[in-house]
Amino acid sequence: MELLSEEPHQDVLFFSFLYSIATALFGGAVARQLRHHELRMGVRSFFILVLLLIGESICFVALPGYSGLSLFSVACLLSYCTLPGTGYLHVFDKAVLITAGCDSGFGHALAKYLDQLGFTVFAGVLHFDGPGAEGLRRNGSTRLTVLQLDVTDFEQVARTYAKLKAELSSRGLWGVVNNAGVLEFVADAELLPVDMYKHCMEVNFLGAVQVTKMFLPLIRQAKGRVVNISSVAGSTPMPGFAAYGSSKAALTMYSNVLRQELAIWGVRVSTIQPGGFKTRIFGTSEHWDNLHRQIVQQLSPAVKTQYGENYILSFKEKYAKWQVYLKENLQPVLNDISNALLAKNPKPVYTPGTSTLSLPRIHLYLPSCLSDFFTFQLLKSDPEDVPEGVKEI
The missing domain is CATH 1.20.1270 (Substrate Binding Domain Of Dnak; Chain:A; Domain 2)
Known part of the structure; x- marks a missing residue:
């Protein structure tokens, strides 16, 4: 038994x-x-x-x-x-280039975040031996590589392309995040020197164009993604942001056209339009003071008289006031960028931030006379902050 x-x-x-x-x-x-x-x-x-x-x-x-x-x-x-999926692709074996700006701000946080998600990350920095670059090398995994990359320097962009092409071989480059950006100074359009307009266009727009054109063969090979970091100032007219906003508007239009043209290749293009986040794009208070001095020195006597010393000086004093209203938590921006890179059907435009909800809608849905009034009032820090010439009218 x-x-x-x-x-x-x-x-x-x-x-x-x-x-x-x-x-x-x-x-x-x-x-x-x-x-x-x-x-x-x-x-x-x-x-x-x-x-x-x-x-x-x-x-x-x-x-x-x-x-x-x-x-x-x-x-x-x-x-x-x-089982319900998230509609996202897996990260495995995907490589992403983040252009110059990984020294700090969005770029620095994004390089660490994508590295944690499992991407192979190439992080472009302006200061190869600076604290930001050293922090990435110290805290990043073996998948994260720090590169010297100035998007306005064609030779640096070409060297980066050659390096990535050799390293990535047949896998191609999954994504380029055009993150490099400068603000210069915030002041009335008439007060800003032409050189500041040129610098914004060279970095914020032409730099992104140069990098995208250079790396498109590798992106097309992987049927990957182009993600351009624009701004709410690129879609909504905002007093004081003529130079910066114009360059970001050009980048937004370029992204939209590129999205249409590259769709037949299986390449997806998304624009990120953040608003109201604390990064180092404003620079330090010392840098802000230096730019203010440069602006004052190049103004003609007639323009100085019309605007008045107090009005021109107010832009220097606004630096500290603006910092109070900026959000320190960058995670909403990082989430949207990772969505643009991994979503099976990424959105054409992502708008992280509180100001991206109000300002564009005011501009789109209200008559110009009302939208101009509300936008001006929202951005003014002092009701009496008007040029001397206006007070005399």
């Missing part, structure tokens, strides 16, 4: 082992999706997993042998196929 009872016991152990293998394979596949942020956990996912757990016990008890195991395996496969 003991010999007869051993065989059923061995069958139970054998099929328990097979059920464990099937469960482990299913669990591993689900864990992989979770790790790559491809699975959306919610009520539906929880309900499917609970039903599968109950179904395993029923199959094992009610249908002993291979029939129950087969039914359970089919249930695992169907459950895996019906």
Whole structure:
């Protein structure tokens, strides 16, 4: 009798082992999706997993042998196929170039964030031996490479292209994030020197064009993404932002045209228009003071008289006031950039930030006389802050 009872016991152990293998394979596949942020956990996912757990016990008890195991395996496969996905691609083996600006601000935070997600990251910096670059090297993984990259320097862009082409070989470059940007100074359009307009255009617009044109063969090879960091000032006219806003408006238009043209190649283009975040684009207070001196020195006596010393001086004093209203948490911007890189169907435009909700809508939906009034009032820090010439009218 003991010999007869051993065989059923061995069958139970054998099929328990097979059920464990099937469960482990299913669990591993689900864990992989979770790790790559491809699975959306919610009520539906929880309900499917609970039903599968109950179904395993029923199959094992009610249908002993291979029939129950087969039914359970089919249930695992169907459950895996019906689990709600996030609509995102996996990160594995994807390389991204972030252009100059990774010394600080969005670029620095983005390089660390994409590295944590598992991307191969090439982070462009202006100061190769600076604290920002050193921080990335110290805290980043072996997948993160810091590069000297000034987007206005054609030779540096070409050298970077040659390096990435050699390293990435047949895999191509999944994404370029055109992050490099300068603000220069915020003041009335008439007060800003032409050189500041030129510098904004060279970095914010022409630099992005130069990098994109150079790297498009590698991006097209991977059927990847181009992500351009524009600004809410590039779609909404804002007093004081004539130089910066014009360059970002040019970048926004370039992105829209590029998106249409590259769609047939399987390349997706997205524009990020952040608003109201604290980065180092304003520079330091000392840098702001220096720019203010440069502006004052080049103004003609007539313009100085019309605007008045107090009005011109007010732009220097606004630096500290603006810093108070800027958000320090950059995560909304990082999330939108990663979505643009990984979403199966990325949006043409992402608008992280509170000001991106109000200002564009005021500009789009109100008559010009009202939108101009509200925008001017929202951005003014002092009701009495008007040029001397206006007070005399």
